[in-house]
Amino acid sequence: MRHYFIFLFALYLSAFGVMLPTDNVLAKSSTWTMDNLPNSLLGYVWADRCISNCNADIDQWTTQHEWVNAGGISGLTGSISRSATIRNNTTGVTGDTVAIEVGDSITFIPTPDSPTDIYWHTTGGGIDTPYGFWRSDSTMTCDAGTQVLYTTASGGLARYWLYYALNVTPSTVSVSRSGTATLSCANQFNCTVTGPGTINATFTWTATTGKFYHAYTKTGRVNPPSADYLPAATCRKTGAATTINPPETKPGEDYTPPTPYPTYTLNVPAMSINFALTATAAPSVELQFVSFLRTFTDEIKNKFTLIEEVIAAYW
Numbered sequence: 001m002r003h004y005f006i007f008l009f010a011l012y013l014s015a016f017g018v019m020l021p022t023d024n025v026l027a028k029s030s031t032w033t034m035d036n037l038p039n040s041l042l043g044y045v046w047a048d049r050c051i052s053n054c055n056a057d058i059d060q061w062t063t064q065h066e067w068v069n070a071g072g073i074s075g076l077t078g079s080i081s082r083s084a085t086i087r088n089n090t091t092g093v094t095g096d097t098v099a100i101e102v103g104d105s106i107t108f109i110p111t112p113d114s115p116t117d118i119y120w121h122t123t124g125g126g127i128d129t130p131y132g133f134w135r136s137d138s139t140m141t142c143d144a145g146t147q148v149l150y151t152t153a154s155g156g157l158a159r160y161w162l163y164y165a166l167n168v169t170p171s172t173v174s175v176s177r178s179g180t181a182t183l184s185c186a187n188q189f190n191c192t193v194t195g196p197g198t199i200n201a202t203f204t205w206t207a208t209t210g211k212f213y214h215a216y217t218k219t220g221r222v223n224p225p226s227a228d229y230l231p232a233a234t235c236r237k238t239g240a241a242t243t244i245n246p247p248e249t250k251p252g253e254d255y256t257p258p259t260p261y262p263t264y265t266l267n268v269p270a271m272s273i274n275f276a277l278t279a280t281a282a283p284s285v286e287l288q289f290v291s292f293l294r295t296f297t298d299e300i301k302n303k304f305t306l307i308e309e310v311i312a313a314y315w
Contacts, residue, residue: 027111028096029083030273034120038264040074045160045216073148073164078120078132080168082271083111084203096275101282102196108189108275110173110203115145118210120166122148132166132210140165140213161217168210168268176202181279199277210266 047068050061087094089105100106118132130146133139140146146163175188180197193199 026095027083027085028273028275029081030271031079031081032269032271034076034078034080034266037076037078037266039076041076041164041212041214041264044068044214045162045218073122075123076120078118078166080132080268080271081117081119082203082205082273084273084275085109085111086201086275086277098277100193100199100277100279102193102279103282104193104279106191106193108175108191108201108203110175110205113170118166118168122164130164130166132168134170135167136169138167138211138213140167140215142215142217146215159218163215163217165213165215166210166266167213168266169208171205171208171268171271173203173205176204193279196279196281199275199279201275201277202272203274204270204272207270208268210268212264212266 044067046065049066049068050063052062053060085094085096086098087107087109088098088100089107090101091099091104093099094109098106113134115131115133118134120130120132130148140163142161142163146165147161148164149162151160151162177183177191177199179199181193181199182195182197183191183199184194185191
């Protein structure tokens with residue numbers, strides 16, 4: 001019956017040109033500030049490095065490939081945020097606090113994972129620090145979303161773009177409920193209120209871990225710059241059993257990445273958000289009808305009063 005009066009009242013409002021209120025989509029959020037971050041992260045590249053005749057012309061250098069620190073990042077800070085909302089499906093209102101009556105259908109909604117949930121910042125690069133990624137592996141790409149630093153490897157012949165990705169394994173979210181109200185739930189997220197009282201709903205995201213990953217591209221010789229000296233836009237990842245592209249090697253060279261790399265594991269604690277709601281008893285059909293008639297009558301009076309004022313002003 002309540003649904004009928006909601007429909008009838010909405011039809012009445014629209015007939016008189018009155019807009020219904022829009023959805024309240026405010027969400028509750030919780031933020032964890034990363035702690036115990038390393039002072040710096042090193043960025044190694046497989047470099048063609050001068051080992052003799054280094055004071056001679058560059059074409060007379062004797063070089064070999066080896067892992068070289070091409071510049072790291074430092075001053076690391078960061079945070080991870082979570083958010084959630086409650087939706088009253090009966091009234092169509094979504095937000096951090098919603099009115100609930102017995103008979104209403106409600107949904108507990110955790111906000112889907114987004115890269116912007118994972119924020120991190122470094123002072124070691126000239127490019128805006130990228131956001132993180134919800135990934136359970138070492139996957140990363142060399143693009144604008146991970147690009148941090150443009151540098152020259154120490155003693156090397158080439159310039160490099162360095163890329164960093166913070167990959168955090170997705171958490172599992174659950175909802176627990178307590179309180180004096182009674183609910184009939186199809187699952188942990190969708191319920192119908194069957195009795196009045198309090199509803200304490202707690203969203204919990206399980207603890208998880210993350211890692212920083214590094215990759216690089218070579219962009220040419222230092223002196224003179226040459227776009228065709230080394231493969232352009234070749235994204236190579238360090239600290240993995242395999243690379244995105246095989247490296248250049250010479251006989252006897254050991255292509256074992258510096259170990260351990262990555263050297264740091266981000267331990268993300270469990271996070272939670274609590275909602276305190278109250279479900280009220282639905283008014284009787286008679287009271288709903290009386291309330292509807294009063295509102296309807298008042299609106300009619302206001303309309304005719306306005307018409308009378310307009311007539312009086314121009315008669």
